Amino acid sequence: xxxxxxxxxxxxxxxxxxxxxxxxxxxxxxxxxxxxxxxxxxxxxxxxxxxxxxxxxxxxxxxxxxxxxxxxxxxxxxxxxxxxxxxxxxxxxxxxxxxxxxxxxxxxxxxxxxxxxxxxxxxxxxxxxxxxxxxxxxxxxxxxxxxxxxxxxxxxxxxxxxxxxxxxxxxxxxxxxxxxxxxxxxxxxxxxxxxxxxxxxxxxxxxxxxxxxxxxxxxxxxxxxxxxxxxxxxxxxxxxxxxxxxxxxxxxxxxxxxxxxxxxxxxxxxxxxxxxxxxxxxxxxxxxxxxxxxxxxxxxxxxxxxxxxxxxxxxxxxxxxxxxxxxxxxxxxxxxxxxxxxxxxxxxxxxxxxxxxxxxxxxxxxxxxxxxxxxxxxxxxxxxxxxxxxxxxx
Numbered sequence: 586x587x588x589x590x591x592x593x594x595x596x597x598x599x600x601x602x603x604x605x606x607x608x609x610x611x612x613x614x615x616x617x618x619x620x621x622x623x624x625x626x627x628x629x630x631x632x633x634x635x636x637x638x639x640x641x642x643x644x645x646x647x648x649x650x651x652x653x654x655x656x657x658x659x660x661x662x663x664x665x666x667x668x669x670x671x672x673x674x675x676x677x678x679x680x681x682x683x684x685x686x687x688x689x690x691x692x693x694x695x696x697x698x699x700x701x702x703x704x705x706x707x708x709x710x711x712x713x714x715x716x717x718x719x720x721x722x723x724x725x726x727x728x729x730x731x732x733x734x735x736x737x738x739x740x741x742x743x744x745x746x747x748x749x750x751x752x753x754x755x756x757x758x759x760x761x762x763x764x765x766x767x768x769x770x771x772x773x774x775x776x777x778x779x780x781x782x783x784x785x786x787x788x789x790x791x792x793x794x795x796x797x798x799x800x801x802x803x804x805x806x807x808x809x810x811x812x813x814x815x816x817x818x819x820x821x822x823x824x825x826x827x828x829x830x831x832x833x834x835x836x837x838x839x840x841x842x843x844x845x846x847x848x849x850x851x852x853x854x855x856x857x858x859x860x861x862x863x864x865x866x867x868x869x870x871x872x873x874x875x876x877x878x879x880x881x882x883x884x885x886x887x888x889x890x891x892x893x894x895x896x897x898x899x900x901x902x903x904x905x906x907x908x909x910x911x912x913x914x915x916x917x918x919x920x921x922x923x924x925x926x927x928x929x930x931x932x933x934x935x936x937x938x939x940x941x942x943x944x945x946x947x948x949x950x951x952x953x954x955x956x957x958x959x960x961x962x963x964x965x966x967x968x969x970x971x972x973x974x975x976x977x978x979x
Contacts, residue, residue, distance in 0.1 A: 619914075620933075620941050621914040621915060621918075621941075621943075622914065625912075625914055625977070625978075626945070626946075626977070626978030626979075627912075627929065627945045627947060627975055627976065627977065627978055628947060628975075628976055628977070628978040628979070629929075629947055629948075629950055629966055629973035629974070629975060629976070630973060630974045630976045631971065631973060632663075632965060632971075632972045632973055632974045633653065633663060633668065633971060633972040634970065634971045634972075635970075635971075636653065636655060636661075636970060636971060636972065637655045637656070637657050637659075638655060638656040638657065638687070638954070638969050638970075639653050639654065639655055639656070639954070639955070639967045639968075639969075639971075639972055640654050640655065640656045640687065640688065640689050640690065640750070640954060640955055640967070641653070641654035641689070641690040641691060641751075641955055641957060641967070642654070642955075642956075642957025642958070642959070642965050642967060642972060643690075643691060643692070643693065643957060643958065643959075644693075644958075644959045644960035645693040645697045645698065645960060646693075646695075646697075646698075646960055647960050647961075648960040649664075649665075649960065650662055650663060650664045650726075650960075651663040651957070651959050651965075652673060652691065653668075653957075653972065654688055654689070654690060654691055654705075655688065656682055656687035656688060656689070657677050657680065657682055657687060657688070658675065658676040658677035658678070658679070658680035658682075658687070658688045658707070659672045659674070659675050659676070659677060659688070660672055660673040660674045660675075660676075660688070660691060660705075660728070661673065662726050664726070669726055671726070671727065673726060673727060673728050674705075674719060674727075674728040674730060675730070676688055676705065676707060679707075679709060679710075680707045680708065680709070681708050681709055681710045681711075681712065682708075683708075683712065683745045684712075684744070684745025684746050684748075684768075685745065685746045685747065685748055685750075685765075686707075686708030686712060686745060686748055687707065687708060688705060688706075688707045689706050689707060689708075689748065689749075689750035689751070690705070690706045690750055690751045690752050690753075691703055691704060691705045691706070691752070692704045692752045692753050692754055692760070693754075694754070695754055695758055697721075700720075701720045701721035702718055702719070702720055702721075703718070703719055703720075703721070703728070704716060704717065704718050704719075704736065704752050704760065704792070705717050705719065705752070706749075706750060706751065706752040706762065708741070708748055709738075711740075712741050712742070712744075712745055712748075713738050713739060713740050713741050714737075714738070714739040714741055714748055714749070714762075714764060715735070715737075715738050715739075716735075716736045716737050716738075716752055716760075716762060717733050717734060717735055717736060718732075718733070718734040718736055718792065718795060719732050719733055719734075720732040734795060734796075734797060734800065735797075735800060736760075736790070736792060736795060736800045736801055737762075737788075737790065737800065737801065737818075739764060739783045739784065741765075741767060741768070741784065742767075743767070743768065743769070743774075744767060744768025744769045745768065746765070746768040746769070746826075747765030747766050747767060747768040747769075747784075747825065747826040748764070748765050748768075748826075749762070749763040749764040749765040749824075749826060749827055749828065750763065750765075750828050750829070751763045751827070751828070751829050751830055753830070753831075753832065755789070755832050755837075755855060756832055756834065756835070756855055757804075757855070757856070758793070759789050759790060759791055759792075759804055760789070760790045760791075760792045760801075761787060761788065761789055761790075761820065761830070761832075762787070762788040762790070763786075763787055763788075763824065763827035763828075763829075763830050763839070764783060764784050764785065764786050764787075764788065764824075764827075765784065765785065765824075765825070765826040765827070766784050766785035766824065766825050766826065766864065766865075767782075767784040767785065770844060770845075771844065771865060771873075771874070772785065772825065772864065772865045775865075777822060777823050777824055777825060777864045777865055778822065778823060778861075778864075778865070778866070780809060780812075780814075780815040780816065780819060780822060781814055781815060781816060782816070783816055783818060783819070785822060785823065785824050785825065785864065786816075786818075786819050786820070786821065786822050786824060787819070787820040787821040787822075787824065787827065787830070787839070788818045788819060788820060789804055789807055789818065789819075789820035789858070790802070790803070790804075790818060791803065791804045801818075803817040803818065806858070807819070807820065807858060808820065808858035808859030809859070820858045820859075821853075821858060821859065821860045821861070821862060822860075822861050822862070823860075823861040823862040823863045823864050823866070823883070823884075824839070824841050824862050824864055825841055825842060825843065825844065825864040825865070825868075826841065826842040827839050827840065827841050827842075827903075828840060828842055828900075828901075828902065828903065828955075829902060829903030829904065829955060829956065830903060831903065831904065831905045831906060831919070832855055833905075833906035833908070833917075833919070834855075835854055835855050835856065836852060836853070836854065836855055836906075836934065837852070837853050837854070837855045838850060838851070838852055838903065838906070838919055838934075839851040839852075839853075839862070839903070840901045840902065840903025840904075840921055841862060841864070841886075841901070842900045842901055843868050843869060843889075843892070843900075843901070844865075844868050844873070845868075845892065846868055846869065846871065846891065846892055846893075847868050847869030847870070847871060847889050847890065847891055847892065848869070848889060848890055848892075848898060848900065848901035848923065849869045849870075849886035849888065849889040849901070850886055850887060850888040850889070850901070850903070850919075850921065851884060851886050851887065852886075852887045852934055852937055852939075853884060860884045861882060861883050861884060862883070862884050863880075863883040863884065863885065866878050866879070866880075866883065867880065867883060867885070869885075869886055869889040870885055870886060870889060887934065887937055887938075887939050888932060888939050888942070890923075894926075896923075896925075896926035896927075896928065897925055897926060898923040898925055898926040898928075899923065899924060899925035899926070900923065900924040900925065901921060901922075901923055901924075902921060902922040902923060902924055902953045902954065902955060902956065903921050903956070904919065904920035904921045904922065904956030904964065905919070905920060905956055905958045905964055906918065906919045906920075907919075907920060907931075907962065907964055908962035909961055909962035909963040909964065910961065910962070911961075911963055911976070911977070912975075912976075912977055915931070917933055917934075918931040918932065918933050918941070918943075919931060919932055919933075919934060920956060920964055920975070921956075922953035922956070922966065923953065924952050924953060924954065925952065926949075927949035927950060927951065927952065927953055928944055928945075928947070928949070929944075929945045929947045929953075929966065929975070930942070930943060930944050930945065931943050931945070950966055950968050950971075950973055951968035951969060951970065951971075952968055952969055953966055953967070953968055954967050954968060954969060955967040957972065963975070
């Protein structure tokens with residue numbers, strides 16, 4: 586088992602999250618979920634194979650289908666355990682896969698059942714980050730390829746790594762994007778700490794009334810709205826490559842890929858903007874290439890692990906909090922992995938305190954590229970060639 590160092594963010598302690606113990610609105614004590622029995626084991630059941638580098642799996646709430654994103658630019662539909670022959674959407678002609686680029690994720694609008702809208706996060710031939718909106722066609726298993734509406738295009742010059750890659754709706758109904766710092770090593774352009782750049786950030790957009798003339802608005806509660814020389818789209822900064830993040834009720838989990846030493850999970854109240862997660866002042870809890878640094882005002886990770894740990898970990902792959910019903914013992918546990926080490930691990934967060942860290946000792950399925958979550962809240966592990974569902978062990 587790895588040697589984990591648990592760190593509570595200095596700038597977020599005390600009452601910042603409000604997600605721990607206490608009482609509900611009626612005064613009834615809110616008890617944390619019981620820890621899973623030591624006898625509980627997990628396994629990975631084969632779910633889908635013969636895929637081309639799947640990067641994401643998602644579903645509209647309550648839908649029985651699964652939508653699988655392939656890096657090259659296709660979105661496939663899994664229905665009743667079988668992949669449909671025709672893709673939901675094929676964006677291969679406008680998607681570039683150089684370096685870490687490609688079609689990296691999608692998000693269904695909270696009102697998808699009535700408006701049929703969804704959003705994709707991809708890179709183009711100029712290596713820019715592109716987020717677009719599409720609409721489903723009259724066939725529920727086919728999108729209307731002609732319905733594309735450009736939401737935002739973020740220049741990503743010079744380097745072909747650190748694109749970030751996730752687009753998701755928060756509990757507030759706004760659209761969030763996690764962008765990488767622009768690439769290379771050590772953020773040479775200083776993007777992550779530059780509030781005039783959209784790279785190395787968490788962005789928050791209001792796309793409810795998106796049109797070609799006005800593809801998004803800035804929510805009135807964005808922390809930098811109205812400040813000179815600052816991009817108002819920014820929700821948080823100081824991120825290196827937030828490949829995956831996840832909302833769960835009042836919490837935001839961010840798995841931020843490290844440089845050469847440490848991998849980290851950041852945790853914050855979903856409603857708290859304006860946080861600085863430290864890169865490149867910090868890599869995890871350590872000062873980056875310096876014996877000391879100014880940590881004041883930085884939100885430090887709640888969990889991190891070292892590249893020197895057994896298994897040769899190299900890049901964290903963030904997942905989701907389990908909210909399914911098939912394994913009720915896992916309720917509230919956040920799952921994550923590592924691209925090189927391939928483990929499947931979880932922890933429980935109460936406020937900003939982390940407990941019940943557990944390595945489920947599942948045989949390494951391959952290089953874990955992403956996690957997925959279906960309409961019933963069940964979780965999936967994605968590797969370069971296939972997808973596995975997390976199930977109870979025998």
